[in-house]
Every structure is written in C-alpha cells, then in structure tokens.
Amino acid sequence: MKLSTKSSAYKPRAAKWFPIVLLWLLVLAVWQVGAWIYGPEVVPGVAETWRGAKELMEDGSLAKDIGVSFYRVLVGWSLGSLIAIPVGLIIGRVSPIRAIAEPFLNFIRFIPPIAFITLFLVWFGIGEQSKIALILYATLFIVMMNTLTGVLALEEDKVRSARSMGASEWQILLHVVIPATTPYMFTGIRIAMGTSYMAIIGAEMMAANEGVGFLIWNSRLFFRTDWIFVGLISLGLMGFITDRAVGWLGHKLLRRYGVVISSGARR
Amino acid sequence: MSSAHSASSVITIEGLDKSYGGPKQGSLHYIIKDVDLVVKGGEFFVLLGPSGCGKSTLLNMIAGFVSKTAGQLRVGNVEVDKPGRDRAVVFQQADSSLFPWLTVLQNVEFGLKMKKTPKEERRRISDRFIRMVGLSGHENKFPRELSGGMKQRVQLARVLANDPAILLMDEPFGALDAMTRRTMQKELSQIWRETNKTVIFVTHDIQEAILLGERIAVMSAGPNSRITDIYDVPMDYPRDATAPEFQALQRRIQSHFEAALEGGAYP
Numbered sequence: 196m197k198l199s200t201k202s203s204a205y206k207p208r209a210a211k212w213f214p215i216v217l218l219w220l221l222v223l224a225v226w227q228v229g230a231w232i233y234g235p236e237v238v239p240g241v242a243e244t245w246r247g248a249k250e251l252m253e254d255g256s257l258a259k260d261i262g263v264s265f266y267r268v269l270v271g272w273s274l275g276s277l278i279a280i281p282v283g284l285i286i287g288r289v290s291p292i293r294a295i296a297e298p299f300l301n302f303i304r305f306i307p308p309i310a311f312i313t314l315f316l317v318w319f320g321i322g323e324q325s326k327i328a329l330i331l332y333a334t335l336f337i338v339m340m341n342t343l344t345g346v347l348a349l350e351e352d353k354v355r356s357a358r359s360m361g362a363s364e365w366q367i368l369l370h371v372v373i374p375a376t377t378p379y380m381f382t383g384i385r386i387a388m389g390t391s392y393m394a395i396i397g398a399e400m401m402a403a404n405e406g407v408g409f410l411i412w413n414s415r416l417f418f419r420t421d422w423i424f425v426g427l428i429s430l431g432l433m434g435f436i437t438d439r440a441v442g443w444l445g446h447k448l449l450r451r452y453g454v455v456i457s458s459g460a461r462r
Numbered sequence: 463m464s465s466a467h468s469a470s471s472v473i474t475i476e477g478l479d480k481s482y483g484g485p486k487q488g489s490l491h492y493i494i495k496d497v498d499l500v501v502k503g504g505e506f507f508v509l510l511g512p513s514g515c516g517k518s519t520l521l522n523m524i525a526g527f528v529s530k531t532a533g534q535l536r537v538g539n540v541e542v543d544k545p546g547r548d549r550a551v552v553f554q555q556a557d558s559s560l561f562p563w564l565t566v567l568q569n570v571e572f573g574l575k576m577k578k579t580p581k582e583e584r585r586r587i588s589d590r591f592i593r594m595v596g597l598s599g600h601e602n603k604f605p606r607e608l609s610g611g612m613k614q615r616v617q618l619a620r621v622l623a624n625d626p627a628i629l630l631m632d633e634p635f636g637a638l639d640a641m642t643r644r645t646m647q648k649e650l651s652q653i654w655r656e657t658n659k660t661v662i663f664v665t666h667d668i669q670e671a672i673l674l675g676e677r678i679a680v681m682s683a684g685p686n687s688r689i690t691d692i693y694d695v696p697m698d699y700p701r702d703a704t705a706p707e708f709q710a711l712q713r714r715i716q717s718h719f720e721a722a723l724e725g726g727a728y729p
Contacts, residue, residue, distance in 0.1 A: 352558040353558065353559060355559075356553065356620075359545040360550070361546075361624065377563075452563045
C-alpha cells in the first residue's frame with residue numbers, strides 16, 4: 196500500500212521531467228551530429244567545447260568575463276529601474292506631464308539600445324560608463340512604460356475609496372497606487388533584464404577588454420569556435436539563472452501584490 | 463461612538479444639475495436636472511430608478527467624486543466640493559474597491575491608519591466592526607479568498623470603522639446571488655438601526671427598496687433625470703415582504719414604472 200502511493204506520487208514528477216530531459220538530449224545529439232558533419236573548426240563538438248571551457252576556466256578568464264558582464268548588467272539594470280519607477284509613477288499620475296511624455300516614450304522605445312552603442316562610446320568613452328549607460332537606457336523605458344501602464348490600469352474605485360476614507364494625495368500614492376502597480380513594475384523589471392543582456396553583449400563586442408561579449412568577439416581572432424560556444428552557453432545560463440532568481444524573489448517578497456512566479460506556471 | 467441624528471448629517475440638495483457638453487458646440491447634455499431633496503439625519507433613504515437614470519451620478523456628487531454643474535448640495539452647513547471622511551462610500555464592485563494586497567483586517571484598518579490612529583485602538587475598532595459584519599475568524603484572509611457577500615461585508619466594516627455620519631451605498635448587493643442578497647439586506651438594516659447612520663442607498667430593485675428604506679425617491683429615466691415621487695414606508699423593521707401592505711406598496715411603485723414605460727416618460 197505504502198509503496199504504491201509513493202510511486203504514484205513520483206510518477207507525475209517523472210512524467211514532467213522526462214520530456215525536458217529528452218529535449219536536451221536531442222539538442223546535444225543534433226549539435227554533435229553537426230560537429231561530425233562540418234568538422235570542429237565550424238561546429239565544435241560537445242567534447243571540444245568542454246575542453247575549451249576547461250581551458251578558459253583554468254586561467255580564470257571565463258569566471259572573470261562572466262563576472263564583469265554580470266556586474267555591468269546588474270548596475271545598469273538596478274540604476275535604470277530605480278530611475279524608471281518614480282518617473283513612470285509621475286507620468287502616470289499627472290495628466291499634463293503624461294500628455295507630453297507619452298508620445299516621446301512611444302517614439303524612443305522603438306530605438307533599440309544596440310543602435311546607441313557607437314554614440315554612447317563617443318559620449319561616455321570606452322570604459323565602464325558607456326556600458327552601464329547603455330544598460331540603463333535598455334532598462335529605463337521598458338520599466339517606465341510598464342509602470343505607466345500599471346498606473347493607468349488602476350481602478351478609479353480604489354482611489355475614490357481611499358480618498359473618502361481620508362487619505363491624502365501622498366498617502367494614496369504610497370498606499371494605493373504603488374502597491375496596485377507593483378506587478379506591472381515587476382514585469383517591466385523582468386523583461387528589462389533580458390534586454391540588458393542583449394545590450395551588454397553588443398557593447399562588449401564593439402569596445403571592451405573583458406566580458407562575455409568580448410570573449411565571443413575576441414575568439415574569432417584565434418579561430419576558437421569552441422570558445423564562442425562556451426560564451427553562448429554561458430550567456431544562456433546567466434540569463435536563465437538571473438531570470439529565475441528574480442522571479443523567485445518576486446514570488447517570495449511580492450506575492451501579496453499579485454506577482455506570480457511565472458506567467459504560465461501558476462495562477 | 464455612534465453619531466446622533468445631528469444637523470451635520472442632514473443632506474440638503476436644491477436645484478442640482480449635472481451636465482456634460484453635448485455633441486454640438488454650446489449644447490448641454492443633462493444627466494440630472496433640477497433635483498431638490500432633503501435627507502434627514504439618521505434616515506435610511508433609497509434612490510430607486512431604472513439603469514442609467516443618474517442615481518449613481520447623484521450619489522457620486524454627494525460623495526464629492528463628481529462636481530455639480532449648478533445648484534446647491536450641502537451636508538450639514540457645508541457645501542460639498544470634495545470627498546470627506548464624513549461620507550463613506552460602499553461601492554457596487556468589491557473587487558475594484560477593496561485592496562487585494564491587504565488582509566481583511568488591514569483593509570478595515572485602512573482609514574484609521576491614514577488618520578494615524580494608534581495601533582491598539584485601531585485594532586479594537588476594527589475588531590468591533592469585523593464582528594458586527596460577521597467576519598470574525600477571517601481577519602487574516604485576503605479578499606480573493608472570500609465570497610462576493612463576504613467581500614461586501616469587508617467594504618461595510620471598512621467604512622464603518624471610520625465612523626462616518628453618512629453611508630453612501632451604490633447597489634452594493636446588485637452582484638450577489640438572491641439568497642446572499644436577502645441575508646445582507648437584513649444585516650444592513652440591523653446595522654443601520656444599531657449605528658444610527660444616515661444611509662443613502664441606490665438600487666433598481668423595488669423589493670429591496672421597500673425592505674430597507676424609510677423613504678424611497680423614484681427617479682425618472684435619463685437624460686434630464688429628476689426625482690418624480692417620494693414614497694414614505696410606514697412599516698416597522700424587520701419588514702415582511704409577504705405582508706399585504708408591503709405588497710400593496712410594491713404594486714404601486716411597480717405600476718408607476720410601468721406607466722412611465724408605456725407613456726415613454728413620467729407623468
């Protein structure tokens with residue numbers, strides 16, 4: 196009896212993981228077949244890539260590149276979010292400002308961060324500043340637009356009820372507008388994380404001495420396609436892990452505001 | 463604690479208009495026109511009328527949410543020009559007016575917290591009204607965990623905790639199932655008798671109007687809506703909907719509406 200309940204509880208888990216594992220094995224197989232067909236100079240196989248990764252790990256450059264890229268993303272993204280949230284709230288709450296700002300926002304959000312790389316290099320130099328400025332830009336408008344959307348989606352009844360219970364305009368902002376807008380802000384912050392990675396790789400390819408983008412770009416000089424693969428896989432892992440971490444934190448800290456762990460998994 | 467039938471809870475309305483700019487330049491579209499009304503302190507007053515007749519607009523004007531175009535609207539001796547703690551509003555939709563990120567207790571404490579009432583007193587007052595609306599034991603639940611009727615109880619407790627002189631209720635039971643509605647009507651009637659508040663209750667349900675109201679104002683269909691008749695309901699509480707005098711009044715009001723429908727306008 197005991198055994199059967201145990202196995203029936205185990206089964207759905209296995210059923211859930213089986214297709215995922217299968218998909219990854221399939222990807223590895225296609226990759227390896229590609230390597231056999233085209234040779235290691237064009238498509239390095241699983242083993243070659245692993246050897247390349249070990250090389251980069253042994254001299255510490257992989258950890259340093261990942262660390263540098265991650266640091267840049269984190270700083271630019273945090274700064275961008277910190278600026279974007281209050282600005283988004285103000286634009287959302289003050290209609291005269293919104294009338295002016297909204298067309299501008301809708302104009303500028305169509306200019307991708309990568310388009311600004313050369314300009315930012317001219318303005319901020321080839322050091323850290325230009326990279327962080329780029330990520331700040333990549334984050335700013337996404338978080339701002341999402342915050343603004345959240346403020347506009349706020350039900351008038353909530354504001355009215357707070358007002359007739361004696362709340363001041365400042366208290367309404369603090370105790371009604373911000374909590375009600377939190378899920379929108381969070382969505383913006385999470386999307387901006389992805390955009391930030393795209394922007395940083397572009398910037399590091401153009402002008403940098405370290406970082407994952409630099410690793411990928413620099414490897415071409417030595418015909419080290421295996422290192423390029425290592426760079427790509429690192430990016431995938433970095434994005435995946437940070438996105439999951441942000442999602443998990445949101446779920447833990449902001450659940451009462453209606454932040455869910457991810458769009459499909461929970462409702 | 464309970465506000466007496468003081469002069470400060472008398473609502474005086476004279477020649478009140480609400481209009482918006484019409485389709486043509488200079489033309490006006492009147493929602494309500496030339497409304498005269500005096501609601502006594504401590505009275506249970508019902509505004510009855512078909513959908514779209516402007517009864518909610520009138521209620522929102524008393525609440526201070528909607529500005530008047532012409533006429534006078536006073537609570538006590540003060541002209542109404544903004545929402546105030548003396549006039550609490552219970553909205554039709556609990557989902558859009560309750561704060562989903564706060565528990566039942568925190569929702570009820572909201573107004574007291576805005577007023578910076580000390581924590582112990584806040585708790586004592588909230589407990590009293592949570593008990594009054596029959597929600598003891600649900601203090602730490604979130605609104606999404608409650609049924610429609612329970613959410614309306616939270617709204618009621620939330621406004622009562624601020625000890626307003628006047629309760630403005632906009633079809634608060636309109637979205638509830640028939641059984642829950644009957645229970646809520648009985649309890650509201652009882653709470654009104656216990657607390658001596660002035661209540662203005664908007665509904666399009668004739669039976670509900672007679673069950674609850676001391677006086678019932680019938681409004682004509684909009685636009686240019688006005689109060690056509692005021693019926694006294696000289697029956698003791700709790701009222702019995704099967705009593706002959708109850709049904710006689712119901713028929714009278716019913717035929718009033720039918721005559722209006724056939725005539726295309728009110729006599």
